[in-house]
Amino acid sequence: MDRQTQDPREVIAGLLNDSRFLSACAERDMGAVFRMLNHRGISTRRIAAAVDITQGRLYDYMNGKSRIEKLTLFEQIADAFHIPGHLLGLARRSWEPAADPQPQQPQPPPDGDDLTAMDAFRLADRQTGGGRLYGAVVQHLRDRVAPRLVDLSDGSGVFAAAAALTEMAGWMAAMAAAGQHTAAHRALDQAHRDLNASADTAHPWLSPFDAGRLASEEALILVDLGEYDEALAAAEEAVTLRDAGRARSLALARITLADIHVRRGDLDAALAVGHDLLATSPTLGSIRVVQQLDDLRALLESHKGHEPVREYLVRFGDARRARMLLLADLIPSPGGPRR
Structure with a gap:
């Protein structure tokens, strides 16, 4: 498929499992998203026309000279390229299929299988939206990861897992708050x-x-x-x-x-x-x-x-x-x- 006939929505569909694309969406870095589209054959003229901006403004976004801030423009980009709303902290778009009223929560993996946990949460995030999974990620951190931080036999990998899951929980919370x-x-x-309410007890190990x-x-x-x-x-x-x-x-x-x-x-x-x-x-x-x-x-x-x-x-x-x-x-x- 040549540069003129490539469908940008198909390109986006192919990026929904790409960690760089998901990270760019979580950070609302539309310049990075536009660069990914352009590198995959979508001309800057088509990108600019799709979201109703000038090519000059598009180049500013792609080169990091400015960032998109307006909610309406995020919505326009999501609808033009069929980026699922939750990836940009938006409400479900009209073209998205209705969400399962009772989405299945990811099952925590065995202790130590941290990569499996990350994959499970990422998959569930794409299906239900990060804001709805925040509690599950925090619970996994508290129940499965935190106790291992003081176990010297567990190796340094647990600290990397704690950092990655904490970062995930942070942007899930931010996405849940965006637009609300x-x-x-x-x-x-x-x-x-x-x-302001005084705590009943203080624990010497807690900051x-x-x-x-x-x-x-x-x-x-x-x-x-x-x-x-x-x-x-x-x-x-x-x-x-x-x-x-x-x-x-x-x-x-x-x-x-x-x-x-x-x-x-x-x-x-x-x-x-x-x-x-x-x-x-x-x-x-x-x-x-x-x-x-x-x-x-x-x-x-x-x-x-x-x-x-x-x-x-x-x-x-x-x-x-x-x-x-x-x-x-x-x-x-x-x-x-x-x-």
Whole structure:
């Protein structure tokens, strides 16, 4: 089938089991989705026409210069290419078959069979939507994975499984909240009430979920909802509540704050926070911090026309190289072994 007759909906149907496509949808990275379509023979002219945007705007999305934020455009893309609504955090589309009123929950695999668990949850997610599986993933983490984290005989694989399943639970929760602003705000209000209620007992082995952590999570949720002013207030509170002794939490809170400033178009405020981030100890051994710093850099790259941004990115590159040298034992080089 040539480039002109290839049906983009057939291409999407063939990508529904592709982990890169599913990840792009979970992150609402439509630029990546458009690139996948183009690489598989769909012309940029056809892509742009299908979603009623100019080719120039399409190139901005594909090159990472801008991201789609409007709910109506996500809906248009889902309907044009037949991307199942739940993959983009949307309601079931009119062309999708009716969902089973009582979807079968995945059966937990035997202890230790973590890859089977991941495959089971991914398959069920494609069938029923991530928001409906959040509880099952959390229960599996609590009942099957968490007890093995303190068993030294289980090897390091259990930590990778815990990280992957926690990430899965996180984006499932975010997808469930997307497009459901009222429900999300109701849940946040309840979280604040629960936090303010004193616990009956405290366990010495448990780290408390404090106001700073809640503010950080609230900021991320509000960003997903596109409510940047409210997200800014939550992110500023998270930074204020984190002292220097909580280096990792403080760094993550500052990354979120800088990200929100960029999304609001306040580049000077973003750079002020960014300079604070450069002072973060280069020996902070957090892969998550490194990855989120890279995401922030990518976001700033689209604003290189602003001279202070260019100057900051030079300093950022120098600081990143120093950090990667110190964390080489934790973060293998791109050409190194993958574990």
